[in-house]
Amino acid sequence: MVRLITHNLLACHAKGCTSNNFPLQFKDVQVELREAEFNPDFLRGFIPRLEWGALVDAARQLGDTSLPAEPPEMLDVEFLQKLHHVLLEVHVEEGAMICPNCNHVYPISNGIPNMLLAEHEIG
Amino acid sequence: MIPTPDLSHLTKKDYEHVYEPAEDTFILLDGLEEDAGKLRSAHPRICLEIGSGSGCVSSFVGSILGASTTLYLTTDINFHACRCTRQTGHQNKIPIDAVNASLAAPLMRRLRHAVDVLIFNPPYVPTYSDEADDAQLRADIPGAWAGGKDGMQITDVLLDQVEDLLSPVGRFYLVAVKQNDVPAIRRRMLDIYGLQSEVVLQRRAGGEHLYVIRFTR
Ligand SMILES: C[S@@+](CC[C@H](N)C(=O)[O-])C[C@H]1O[C@@H](n2cnc3c(N)ncnc32)[C@H](O)[C@@H]1O
């Protein structure tokens, strides 16, 4: 599943592509929404591991503008529910992710991102 | 007792391309079960399994830790394995994010010192090096076992990335066989990376002497 939580952890790893290789840009995506169990402790614990700007930007690409530009000081339930939805309930099922630096295309099919590189592309 | 994950959705046809859980899988499940209490009390946020195959192991960890407490990430070079892993998660109500990739390649940048539970049941059978190279490229059943020289060709690459991946409380579970030279693996991880290790379980099964080793900081 390419949920935004996972998209936030994937970077281009093509040979020589070591800067500006994150976040990957979505292209021609098909999205499905699926409910997930809400766990505020998990979300609070995960926030420090997120690249916030990349998350907000990825959500916008998928048409979701519910997140603020910076994570708020007070992590109230209303905010955590929005974050929960964006991170864990939005599934990109088809489409592609493109490296902003080298333009390498990583296809997504059946919800699985193909991050494999051909032998000559491996760094 | 933690129940073995439900794999009833997987068919003979799936197992034509995806490794069917076997003794090596089961010793890993037993090792993880033995550590269940310690795993829970570390409150892991990120669990990464390399080479997830059927998805049996990550689903099992999910039933130890809970569906919503942890992000379950998996990689496999075999697309069919990624598909089965995802289905097995679904069947067992554990969301698993399966990524078609070699080792942790696309995750290295973002998961630096961030993985709380790292798991690898690798292709560990000694073969000719060409055979392992070919199996890696084809990414089908032989990729599940063909391990090259001393069965360590694939594992060796990951061992040099473990320290980079593990979080301060991180633990790494590795399946190995006798031919892999378990004492040498443990010594190397201690000498080069300062990682402690312990053999959680070992047993003889089906002509193999299997080990589960746990590495921590
Ligand atoms: C021994 S099987 C273990 C499968 C499953 N984890 C289990 O315990 O039943 C090894 C798995 O590793 C995968 N694999 C082999 N080389 C890999 C690599 N370089 N990166 C990721 N996965 C790999 C294989 O496709 C196979 O699914």
Ligand SMILES: [Zn+2]
């Ligand atoms: Zn790139």
